[in-house]
Amino acid sequence: MLITLLAWVPTARAEANRGEVAELRLQRLDDGVYLSTSLEFDLPELAEEALRKGIPMFFVMEAQVMRDRWYWSDRQVAEATRYLRLSYQPLTRRWRLSTSTAPFTNTGLGVALGQNFDDLDDALSAMQRVSRWKIAESAAIDADTGHTIQFKFRLDMSQLPRPFQIGAVGRTGWNLLVSRSGRLALQEGAK
Template structure:
């Protein structure tokens, strides 16, 4: 029996066309994947700002009041409802302005807040302290309970007459600047939970604002 041998023929032109089509398709798919991958980051970026800030100078010291406006991104909200505590930090810094050199650091104050859902009571517990709050319960902190998350967040966002400096820290004849920084502190979250947050912009809740203070008006 005769053996029939078949041979496929291809020209250099057809191979080049196939390669060009493959490169074009691969590039188009890569661009599409990049857009898909980046979109959630844009969509989940939190909108946060210090909408109000007031610094009051009294004989007892310097007091700061502020309102920080933000909504919890969906992933952060879901984690809180499932019992993951949220840690917020407010930092205030007092600087004395100097025309001939960098501004001089006079003093600073920090407020730590821990917000956690209590499944047994179905209430939200907010702790506020001048030092980091741990699960051990050590340290001094003020605690409040709320029925709704919205009410608890309102307490986190509102800073009322927080003493950030003593009267002796403020020089009456100098100009000063008060810097306020507010953030969600992910470093205090459970370690395994932190590993899954890499590249997640929805957990980047941070904002800042400053206010200048002129020399004290003579009485």
């Protein structure tokens, strides 16, 4: 009985840091497929504590478009990734959210959209809303075949400083994963 209870406790704690996708909208337009979503999650306590000490946290949004196939497993026809970096500037007491289509590097080179916020809740609110994100070109989508979109939002542990990566292994206080799948409607006039 005690062994069962010990095995159950970490699972419950890991689930506590999972969020949910409150809304997932997919639009098929002439130039491609667009995703809009609203996420609901709480930042893990350890991540928030590290942020307040000035250590940036990195997040990844991924969307995969899978084409239905009856004779084999579904085939991936498109993939889009968005990288986010949330940081706190202790001297100015401001939060900064940077968004990029490429992973952040230590060189500082690359293109990223940056926004400043006075409050952590405002920065998290901006992270939790995605509006009209183009995830596939129209040429990749077949009008007469069904498609499934798989969306994930997670904390990217691989970009944390090494001591945090080593200390986070096996600790559920760092877990953050939000995912959901949705079906892309067939175009009007298709089978």
